[in-house]
Amino acid sequence: MVGWVLLGALLIGAGFGVASTWHAYRVQTHPLRAVRAGQRLVAVVELADDPKRLGSKPFGGPKVMMRAELLEYRLGGRIVRAGGQVTVLAPASGWKSLLPGQRVEFGARVARPWRADSTVAVLRADAPPLIAGAPxxxxxxxxxxxxxxxxxxxxxxxxxxxxxxxxxxxxxxxALTEHVQENFQETDLSHLTAVSGANVTILLGAVLVSTRALTLDPRVGVAVAGAALVMFVVLARPSPSVLRAAVMGAIALLALCTGRRKQALPALCAAVIGLLAWSPGLAVDAGFALSVLATAGLIVIAPGWADWLRAHGWWRIPADAFAVAAAAFVVTTPLVIAMTGHLSLVAIVVNMLVEPVIAPITVLGAIGALLACAWSPLAALILHCTSPPLWWLLTVSDRAAALGASVSVPTGLRSGLVAAVVCGLIIVGLRPRAGPAEGADLAARGGPAGVVGADS
Structure with a gap:
């Protein structure tokens, strides 16, 4: 049995190695890579996500950034039809209202990619686009x-x-205000404003609880949860990051519902393999790595830590909340330090304090979003109920950011490896010495709302 497992792992690894080499070759030999930086061309692209604001007052006026699929470009009277992922940087005026799937034509200057991923070029537009197709x-x-x-x-x-x-x-x-965004970055709460496995876990959990309360057949509950998942993916945009969150949230929900890590961990591994096969670009996506690490921390580490805390006198709810926040922080810290050089000394406490309000905000917000296009007065009434938990979340982030309790360290591989060694020693040192081998599941004890820190 072990031999077959090793053979399967070798075959899968070899297949991914060949595929990634071919993909990297196609990116490096893309025709746009031969275009001189700063040269102007006319591009036709299909937008892959919503325009994202880069700041209120950057140089040259407000800017937006978006991913897109290149369809063709014209340079010197020559039309080149080529695919490939590009990043579009453009003025907010005329661009911020565009939708994913929309085809646009625009003039731009070519720039080199900022990151070593599947992006073939950055296109810097300087004027509103021409609409070439509807989404x-x-x-x-x-x-x-x-x-x-x-x-x-x-x-x-x-x-x-x-x-x-x-x-x-x-x-x-x-519409996120700049100082709120800065507070969230300072206190390691930025993952809350990205679509993560926590969103999916909370929403699916709410749907399943509702169907059980209505005494519906379990198969009906599963069908309703599946339909809710599809609707959420469409509403949040079916980008690779959202689909990644949907899979990770479903895996986390499996762990919370079954209480069997032996089932959840292989499911997580299978999900990672499937997602990488579907979208190879996730292999160099930091959000994907953070999501996988945080989900694994919830499945493998958090239950044991929660059991240990309860055995030493902690109440159930704070023990579960602290265990989830601490596990997600420890397993994701090395990667965060390697990428950003930022380490918040209050991240665990802050995440623990705000965790209880995330589920009601998410559920009430989702209901308000569905009602907004049908009956706005009722939607406004539902959304008004989120005022107290939102006030708590904003207050905690503001007070914690005012403490300035963060450390800046060098970025890069060396810092990440040092942090990984330290975090590994912490995990080994805090490993429970006694307790059931399988560990009780957090949800069976009224556990946490979702995976904290799944996306940063």
Whole structure:
């Protein structure tokens, strides 16, 4: 049996190695790589996600950034039809209202990619685009729901809360105020404003609890949860990051529902293999690595730590909350340090303090989003109920950021390896010496709302 497992692992590894080499070769030999940096061309692309604001006052006016699939470009009277992923940097005016799936034509200057991923070039546009094609009907519907949701939030909440709520529910940070964003970065709460496995876990858990309360057949509950998952993916945009979150959230929910890590861990490994086969670019995606690590921490480490805390006198709810926050922090810290050089000394406590309000915000926000396009007064009333938990979340982040309790360390591989060694020693040193081999599941004890720190 072990021999077959090793053979399968070798074959899968070899297959991924060949595929990644071929993919890297195609990126390096893409025709755009031969175009001189700074040269102008006319590009036709299909947008892959929503335009993301880069800041309120960057040099040259407000800018937005978006991923896109290159369809063709014209240079010196020559038309080159080539695929490939590009990053578009453009002025906010004329671009911020575009939808994923929309085809646009625009003039731009070519720049080299910023990261070593599957991006073949950065296209710096300096004027509004020409619309060359409409997005799919479901993208238009999702855009309408997102717009109505944001409008209802602004009618019911303060500016800071209204900008934060769509980010917490569907990852829409277009209206997030700058100082809230800075506070979240300082206190390691930025993962809350990205679509993560926590969102999916909370929503699916709420659907399953509701179907059980209505005494529906379990198979009906599973079907309803599946439909809710598809609707959430469409609303949050079916980008690789959202699909990654959907899979990771489903795996986390499996762990929380079954209480069997022996089933959840192989499922996580299978999900990682499937996602990498579907989207090879995830292999160099930091969010993917953080999501996998945090989910593994929830499955493998957090239950044992929660059991140990309860055995030493902690109440169930704080023990579960602290165990999840601590496990996610420890397993993701090496990668965060390697990428950003930022280490928050209050991250575990802050995540533990805000964790209880994330589930009610997410559930009420999702209900408000669905009602926003049908009956806005009722949606505003539902969203107004999120004011107290949003106030708590904003207050905790603001007070914690004011402490300045963060450390800046050098970025890079060396710092990440040192942090990995330290975190590994912490995990080994805090490993429970006694307890059931399998460990009780957190959800069976009224466990946490989701995976903390799954996306940063």
């Amino acid at each position: 799919a009907w479901w993208q238009r519907l999702a855009g309408r729901v997102r717009g109505d949701f944001a409008a209802s939030a602004h009618r019911a909440l303060s500016d800071d809360a209204a900008g934060l709520l769509p980010g917490l529910v569907i990852g829409d940070t277009s």
